[in-house]
Amino acid sequence: MAKDPSDTNPRNWRKSVFVRQTAFVFLVLPLVIVANLAVWAALNQPYQAESWTGEIVGLSYSPFHDNREPTKDVQATASEIDKDMKVLSNTVQAIRTYSVAQGQDQIPDIAAKYGISVALGAWIGTDDESNLKQIDRATELALRRNVVRVVVGNEALLRGDVTVDQMIRYLKIANSKIWKPVSTAEPWHVWLEHPELAKHVDYIAVHILPYWEGVPINRAVDYVFDRLDDLHKAFPNKQIVVTEVGWPSRGKVLPRVPYPGMPAAEKGGEATPSIVNQARFLRAFLNRAKDQDLTYYVIEAFDQPWKGADEGAAGSYWGIFNAEREPKFPMAGSISEQPGWRVWAAIAAGLSLVPAMLFILRQRHVRLAGIITFSLLTQIAGSAVAWAGLSVAGLYFTWGGAIVWSFLFFAQGLLLIVLMAEAIEFVEVIWTRRGERHFEPFEPSHPTPEHKVSIHVPIHNEPPEMVRETLDALSRLHYENFEVLVLDNNTTDPEIWQPVWEHCQKLGPKFRFFHLENWPGFKAGALNFGLEKTAPDADIIAVIDSDYQVSPDWLKRMVPYFDKHDVGFVQAPQDYRDAHESMFKDMSYWEYAGFFHIGMVQRNNFNAVIQHGTMTLVRKEALKKVGAWAEWCICEDAELGIKLYRHGYDSVYVNHSFGKGLTPDTLAGYISQRFRWAYGAVQIVKHHWDALAPWSRKGGLTPAQRYYFLAGWLPWFADGLALMFTFAAIVLSAWALYNPASVVLPVAAFLIPTIGSFAFKFIRSLWLYAVRVRDCGFIESVGAGVAALALTHTVAKAMLNGMITTSKPFIRTPKCEDKPALAAAFIQVREEAVILALLWGLTTALYFNPHFADSHSRLWLAVLLVQSVPYASAVLFSFINVMPSLFRRTKNDEQKALVSAD
Structure with a gap:
């Protein structure tokens, strides 16, 4: 055994280290935490925008609370409507409704109690009998004093529920019975495409929603009034009422959608839903609408979670109040995207503090630079968890969505634990003082032992x-x-x-x-x-x-x-x-x-x-x-x-x-060997869990032995989790392609487990090889990394197999095999090749799909490409194995390897 020659007085040395590291806990660690909190504060700076201090002219209103869907024949109750009107009474002059069925015919009378006017909606769908009943009931309600106008149909032409001739018929029927102004609500381009419709309405009820057309937020309000100018020119003798205008607070980032005759200045950009952007849009629009004496109904009063299934992810988040009837943002003063970010920043610091303190106080053999590095890494890890949690704060989850996100967060937490274990090894290897357990071979001159x-x-x-x-x-x-x-x-x-x-x-x-x-x-x-x-x-x-x-x-x-x-x-x-x-x-x-x-x-x-x-x-x-x-x-x-x-x-x-x-002569042999090692590790953990469990107080293992055995195998378990993340990404990508409007790709839940962990492991591996693996140059280190990545899928399968089975036959690692045929390049890694094809195919399909041309989706493509790296490595490594003539080594490489072999 050899001791550190600098340890002339080990007791005094340990005492000084303990004092120094204790001082670090109370002096430097708080500085690291403060720096982390400062980063949070910098990323959550409030946005300053023009204020709005008056009443809103109108809001569109649906009375359905929580996830209750009107398509499932639920009834709006009078008490719920009354509570909503009370909330809105100090905010808005008028509301616009969409239907008179399912209890919504109670709205005019209840709104009247609070002095709120109503633009009454009659729903027009594909059923003629139901449509006529809607018009008849609207005729009765139009007699109410606070009903100021009637809207027969909402985007019925856009959906294709009726033809223009059918809509004109319904408008004629309504006009013959209702003496209040009558129209039908459609997007601006539908009115321009069907000018004949305007002859049968008393006013143009128009929807102008820049978000759905991918208009950037800085152009959105101008875009609304540009479209209004187009309508004024097309229908100079008609009053124009904006029956839907607004911006969502959550949802999918949308690329710009071109329309015929689009000016060059409007091309490009994307629409990003957020609380800040919603507030910016509304404040600017309301001020400009007031200046131009515009009649409008902002969509909408309250978030409607049920709309997400029909209108895409953003459909749930158009309200100026959330589903709990709380305002999302102030109409004056600064705006914060995440008002509760301080709580999440504190969670990040708290999650990081405990492991950092335990490491500092227990790992006294690590130099100060290593302690600082580990403290920074724990802060990054804690912030990653908190940021992912913050990214879903305020989302409305279905049971299915809650299960998916719960799994993603659970798996993400496990992967971060693995990364912390790898960070500990990284710090210990790079910044560890040489300890007493360093062994060298006995000298040849040492007496020959008597042991047989x-x-x-x-x-x-x-x-x-x-x-x-x-x-x-x-x-x-x-x-x-x-x-x-x-x-x-x-x-x-x-x-x-x-x-x-x-x-x-x-x-x-x-x-x-x-x-x-x-x-x-x-x-x-x-x-x-x-x-x-x-x-x-x-x-x-x-x-x-x-x-x-x-x-x-x-x-x-x-x-x-x-x-x-x-x-x-x-x-x-x-x-x-x-x-x-x-x-x-x-x-x-x-x-x-x-x-x-x-x-x-x-x-x-x-x-x-x-x-x-x-x-x-x-x-x-x-x-x-x-x-x-x-x-x-x-x-x-x-x-x-x-x-x-x-x-x-x-x-x-x-x-x-x-x-x-x-x-091994072949990749197949290399793979079978690693499968055996990984599967055997699961067998051992299961069999010796009574001793390996972190909380175990029996079984004969020291705490360090328990930790290093589990920490050593954790990366293999992480490969199993990574495989599950890969399959989840494949399913979500395929679902997004099938239903592009409704799926928001969960980038936040995948960035750290994929791109973050890959970057950390890549840097960590190269650094460790440079420090500890002698004669291994940079190219050789990268080659070793490719070889390790090529085994990722094998290890993942072994770990998952080991969790659900109890035994596998012994797998022999063959030696001196003949080189496989070219076909074996894919046969050896057929599963990896299939997954690689799926990942690259989905990446290509998403890239060329116009619904995913936004920056958020591009991050998802980066996730898919990073997930594909281990599978691409496996295929590449297989070709290197079966086609050595294409991957010749230089003479210098061969001489270096021969020297190493000697």
């Missing part, structure tokens, strides 16, 4: 020549007291296993060969058989894979650690000798290296390394005490490490290569 080592070599259908090379390397060990047990596990072809048996006989009595037929338990079963056949005087069990060629000094320089009686196992990293053969193997080599030179080194500081089943040395007494190798688990090596820790044994990890094996 039994080396177990499990094989199954392995190429005989490769196994012979492995055994030859073992025969050259600079260690006298050892034996080798070759455990052939269910190889059925004698031509494969017999040459190995014959070679063992040539190597002498130290090498024993066992051929097991129909043997249960896979690799673990074979190793347990070997344990029974181990020489009685052997006290150390070593395991190496059949492709490993060990260094002669392996045992001599590692076994002495067992002189410390609480050491249960001693581990050296896996290494590979064939990286120079192809770009595929080079990328695989560096991807493996990240685990052994970053994660394992960091875990060793806390006695929490993953026990991997090759280049490992295990105390035989400990192995038997914990129940030997677990035949129920397809990662029996990692499971053994957990058991040894639970029984109080120590571990040693020496980051020095003592043997080199072979990387």
Whole structure:
């Protein structure tokens, strides 16, 4: 063991660190929080706009509360209407209604109590009998003193419910019965397209809604009055009443929709719904309408959540009051998009404060720069959660929407926990002081230990020549007291296993060969058989894979650690000798290296390394005490490490290569190996949950061991969540294409789990490789990242499979396979290729769909493209594997790899 040479007085050093870090908690951490709050304040600066201090001339009014839909034959009650009129009595002079059915015929009488005039609406739909009943009832109500005009039909022509001739018929009937002014309400372009309609109305009832045409907010009010000018020119002798005008506070961002003859100055831009924009529009419009003595009805008095299903996402949010009858914004003074942002900013700071304080007070081995970095990262994470919550504050949810958003927020929270765990590892690796648990190989001059080592070599259908090379390397060990047990596990072809048996006989009595037929338990079963056949005087069990060629000094320089009686196992990293053969193997080599030179080194500081089943040395007494190798688990090596820790044994990890094996020849083999590792991790977590649970107070694991085992596997669980996010994005994108007007793509719930986490992991990976993985340049680091991304879908499947199943057969990682045919480039990654095609296809379809030409939708496209990166990496990596001639390495690359292999 080697200690930090600067620690001349460890007690004083720890005390000074504790004092400094405690001071940091009370001095610097508040500054970080204040900086975060300042960012929130800067992003939520109130908007200054001209004020409106008078009464509003008119508002359109629907009396339906909550999510009650008039299409489902609900009745508006007199008490609800009365409460609404009381709210509006100090705000508006008149209201406009849409129908006289479902209790809405009570509105004129109740409005009269509060001195509110009514523009009475008669609904015109596809049913002629119902339409005539509407006109008859409107005729009766038009006798009320406060009914000032009648509107027969609302956008009936725009919807196509009636023809122009049918509408003219209804207008003639109404005019013959009603002595108040009569018209029908349609958008401005319908009036211009059907000027004959104007001959049968007393006034032009027009809808001018710039939002639906994608007019930018800074042009919206001018646009309304420009369209009014067009109508005045077309119908100079008709009064014009604006029966719908307004702007929504929430909904979909709409691109500009061109119309025939559109001036060049109006082209381009998009309409963004927001509270600030709604207030800006209304204040400016009301002031200008007053100057021009315009009669108008702003849409609308109260938000109507039920309209979202019919009119798109914005349909629910046109009210100047929300559905709870509370004003959304003031008519004078500054306007804030999120008046409650301070609460959410406090939530962000609070969510960040606890993990930051725990980290600062517990991780005393981390330098000040690391503490500051982690504190900043926690503030960013807390703000991300709060911002996502703020983005849905005030939304009206259906049960389905509430379930979808609840899942998205739950999954987002889990992913942020994973990112925090990765941030801890990042900070610890970059800014950790070298601790007492740093191990180096014993010097060759150290006396040869007396421990007898039994080396177990499990094989199954392995190429005989490769196994012979492995055994030859073992025969050259600079260690006298050892034996080798070759455990052939269910190889059925004698031509494969017999040459190995014959070679063992040539190597002498130290090498024993066992051929097991129909043997249960896979690799673990074979190793347990070997344990029974181990020489009685052997006290150390070593395991190496059949492709490993060990260094002669392996045992001599590692076994002495067992002189410390609480050491249960001693581990050296896996290494590979064939990286120079192809770009595929080079990328695989560096991807493996990240685990052994970053994660394992960091875990060793806390006695929490993953026990991997090759280049490992295990105390035989400990192995038997914990129940030997677990035949129920397809990662029996990692499971053994957990058991040894639970029984109080120590571990040693020496980051020095003592043997080199072979990387998989194909991506299929690479994938099957990673599936086994990930699935086995879930098996282990489920089996040992009583010890691994963060709240566990039993089970033999230290808090650090519990944390590092869970934190080490959390990124794999996050891949499972990411796959669910990907499927959710695919479904939402397809639904948006099917129903573009009604779907608001939930960008806020996807930005952090996709783009944010990808950016963080990319930077983190490159930084860690630069610091900890020697001889790995920038290009190699990127290649390792591509290889890791290519395995994302495999890991996700393994984790999800592991959660719902209890066992999978042992998956062997094949070696020395022939290169697959070109068709295998897609066969190896067929699922990834299908998902990639879906993501890119949906991205293309959304990009060229005019409904999604806005900036908000472009962010969603960025989400889809980032989600596609792992799948594109898998397809690219597969082509690199099967078409090495297209991905040749330079001679310099090959020489560098050969030096590394040596």
